Amino acid sequence: MSSVIPLIPRVKADAEGNLSAFIAHARDELTAFGAELDFEAELWDVTKYYSNKGHRDAKQGTVTIHFCQRIKDGGTPFLPQLSGFAKAYVRSQLANRSSSSFTFAITAFRALDRSIQEHGLASLVDCDATIFNRAAEVLRSRTIIGDNESAGAILGVIARFMDENGFVYAPLHNWRYPRTRRAARGKIGPDFERRRRDRMPSPEALNALAQAFHSAVEPRDVLITSITAIMCSAPERINEVLALPVDCEVEQLANDGRKYLGLRWAGSKGAADHIKWILPGMADVVRDALARIRRITDPARAMARWYERHPTKLYLPPKLKHLRDKEILTLEEIWEIANLSPCKRAVRSWMRGGKIPYTYITASHPIQGEIQIQAVRFADIEQFIVGMLPAGFPIYDEGRGLKYSEALLAIPEGLFGNRGDGSGNGCMFEVVKYHHIGCALGQNRRAGSATVFERVGIDPEGKLSMRTHQFRHWLNTLAQGANLSQVDIATWSGRAHIHQNTAYDHVTSEEIVTKIREAVGNHAKAIGPLAEIPKNLPLTRAEFASMAVPTAHVTLYGFCIHDFTSTPCEMFRKCLDCREHICVKGIPGKMERVQLALEAARESLAKARKAVGDEAYGAEDWVAAHLATVERLEQLLSILNDPSVADGAAIQLTSTNTFSLSEGALLDRLNVGTNRQVHLPGKTTKKALS
Template sequence: MAERLVTRPERNALERLEAFVAQARYDCAAFGTNLEWDKADWDVTTHCPRPVSKAAQKAVLYFTTHANGEAKSIDGRVAMAEPFASFIKALIRRKQDSRPQGDGPLSRIINAARDLHDQLGDRGHDPVRLTHADFAAAVVAVQKRSSPTTAYRLGCSLQTIADTIDRHGLSASRLNWRNPLKRQTNALSRISKHANDARESKLPTSDVLDELARLSHLVTEPSDVVCMSVIKLLHCAPWRIGEVLALHADCEVVEQKVDENGPVFDQDGKPVMRYGLRYWKEKSSDSDVKWIPTVMVDVARSAIADIRRHTEPARELARWLEEHPGRACLPGPDLGPWQTYTKAEVAEMFGMGPCAKSGRQWLMLRGIDATGRNVRISRLDLEQALLNEVVKVADDRRGMKLSEHLLLAHLNFHHSCKATNPCLLSLTRDQHLADFLGGRVSTRGRTLSIFEKFESPPQQDGSAMGMTSHQFRHWLNTLAQAGGLDQALVARWSGRDDIQQNSEYDHLTGLEIAERFRGMMDEGKIQGALADLHDRKEPADRASFRDSVLATAHVTDIGLCDLDWISSTCPEFQACETCEFCLVEKGNEDGKLRTEQRLADNRWLLERVQAEVDDDTIGASNHLNAIQQSIDGCERILAVHQDPDIPDGTLVQPTTASPRHFYGPGLEDTV
């Protein structure tokens, strides 16, 4: 085969790639100075600590191909070929050096890079020879193996790789590649396949909720009681599961309610109290209080009490360990380090019953010689073996001592087969709740869910009972949206810093939104021509009027729409500001900002179309009139948001007769 000639742009790119890798390998501090660069698996747990609630406590970056990519260790995986592997390692380390983050986003970049690695198989896996077509092929491969949401995120990771190559000149020519996949969101569509799939996968069914309510009165085993108590807390507020599992043992907060007029008192002059649970936000680690709705306070109190009752023995052990550093707690009298035990006594101390075989197996797995019939094990060796396992759960980046965790338990407390060891500790983790709600099949057998333990009947569609802990968060957010709770309150209640993320947890259907509108119209919380016509009807006819004109509804980017798409198509597609079916939610910041952007864009267009009109361009006058109508519509909508006499949350239907005015000085500078 003829030797391939390397062009000057390629040689230059190769030199820059070598410098790029060398700088990351020898000059970056990310992941520590003792990082084993040549290994295909980087253990970055120390630098990317996992939340204590996560079952997998080790954070490992695998620079491997898709082959056997689900393996839980490096065994069986296939390492990426050089020089591509070094390029990705350098990218990851430099990215972590400039902006430290968890291992999740970094693993996602490696996952996306695997498809590029496959594309370079016929070119020596040389990243310098990557082309725009390779990224296009990689994104197609991503779509085939991933859900739409995951594919979008992996597409963003591919764009990160392409941007890095262009920024540092690591290819023979610029790639200028952008992620072609659109972000999957529930913010606007209520009738798309994605919205329907999200609704079905992220919301619990009424059958499961009813069955959980029944089983909550039947569970008696301590492990089931603790897990069911966590489920009760998930009913009380929209938690992330890690936030519940990381609660402090002294998390309850009771204080007097305060409103804009000061402290609140009831009719008898007694202070009105509110109840909440102090927690740490999982995504920011900031402390906050999750206030519990009044109707759920008793449920939350009883759940906390049940958890405390079953976990207090574990906290007592943790306090003893903290008061006696370097020691492990063994039952019975302490006769010194040379006190000895038989294998049967060891087994009984660790909850396995007086079985010498079980004791021998436990000791041998920990490197303690237990061969021989009459062998005796020293207390010193036993304590050292226990100490080696205690430190695995002692680290908490929030600064909590082990004894301060609410969901602390003895080792194997939640295990379906192994005996609970009263001398060792563990934390209740997300996998325990996942097993409790959905069961699990592994190489060791099947872990039964609570529904399987009690032989719950199948759901109405014939599927087995089961759900995930995160579905409670979606469910409560959707209920809050259905009840018309202010968006800022929904975000605060959910522990969410970005109010725009509310839409991802809002799974109301068009019919449910319309039902909310009908209730608001009945309560006089809608203004406009439609509301005026409703109020002129006889009281007996108003309900049927609401049902007919508000059969369904959906969300737009600037407000809401009450057009019945089932019976007719949209007459003003993408021109909501001039449509008679448009409803504006006063005080909705997201809709207000998007309307401001539309207004600024149309004013920019108006100047340019006016120039075309002055030049007598054919059709320019019609275009000018359409833009002016859009500007008028945007100004009417913004006038609604400005009006101090309209309460926030009111739905207003602007018309051509509605007031409009300039939305204040400096708009062009703020948009």
């Protein structure tokens, strides 16, 4: 009986060969992440690799790469047909980038793994656009906002990489992640309130933090509250706070004779290093916070300077220098060196953890006479503690050349542990890590970590918590509410683009309505009908403002003040032709949309004029309509671009040649049975309606 020989297309066979060669090259020839890397493992610990490069993430904790689904999704390893390629891609394409670069790549691979599994592909070379489209759907389904642009962009890069290198049988035709167009986020409703609560610190937590700053006594509590005081003074990221140099202050005398305080910040996410000027009301708080931090961290920097000069010798504080001449140390002397609890059990536990060998000496006992007691050689203790020096020492931040001896937040090792008098190890140092701050603010409640609020007695029930990034959202929202320009907000926050401001704007609709009402009748704050209040009104300005601006909700171009409790929108979302629409200068994204609307209107006008030239019926009316739209948008943009108009100014559109359904019905009713033309206030019509 003859056997069946499967025929494999040459293109597919070549793709299989290309893929196998790529994986073999990454596994056997590349040395990124270390030559000793276990390529076949599902978990790569690459902390040492990034530590050797002086990367800050490696100093804040372990850096690992998991080639499997998320733990809450079962933690299933990638399918064999994908696993090798994913590892080869990460090792060859992402090893020389930031440790955060492969986070989105792994998310993309997880979605691709799920898509391959659902379609039952036996080989990765069978991936086509359908597989990647399904992977894109998986990415979107796992995000609250219905889109994942970061991981989606990486998914597109992976698809093009496979196509360009001949790893797939069917061409992917330059496949890209199909982004969904997000609707403009409103300022009302449960979604907005949820976002605001999630991203902003609660007033109770902020008040408790101020109390804790004044009540803290223990070194670690003083340190945490001082760090958060600095974060309340400028909208910076936590990684930038952790990289502050010890000499970060800048004092400058201004033209008004006042002295202003600034801090030197290290930029990130595309922003350059910069000086952040502190608001005068927070300057004394920041000075006090920096002084408190230095009192706690000065000993750690002294240790770092010692180890820079003597990298193989144990540093001893002045009160313990006499121990350097001893060859043998007792357990009591060891707990002084390591600042452990005055208990031999604690010393033995510490030594077992460090695998420090014991020796024995003869001592005199009042009852038993001469006995053998446990002791330790000074050389063994010295070797163990010196071995605790962080990888990459003496450099803390390689990108900026910052040493441990220059870092503001270098601390005695074990300061955040429960040892000795709470001041940490007197012979070794470390740096404040993100989890030290996060746990103190309540981010590790499930593990039972006590918050700083509990430790100082403010929150005995453990109800208060906050995240470090909430300070950034809070300060940005305050700046938005104060009408600070978008350029100034971006600069103050250390951003490369003003468009990123939008994600940090949590000003409520009530606050927006209040700002618009304040602009009513004020020519300095409003342009258009809002600036004009009829004379001799039988009510106050505030009452008139409440009637003129009953409410406000977000539109693509600004805010609508139509009262929807009386009628629905009668302009069919033609916001830029509506008198009840308000544009506020300085809101990111709004002016760009007006510019796009103007470009679209100009294109429509050009087409209408061409139709007139072709003698199309009714084209003249379209030219008139589009010309009016173009003129209105040009006027609006000229106001938005006018430097004499302050950011935050409310701009109301003047009367137009369009009218709502109710106004049109009123015109019809007034003109019934008459031959004369009737005009509504602020309206013009070409002919009487009949």
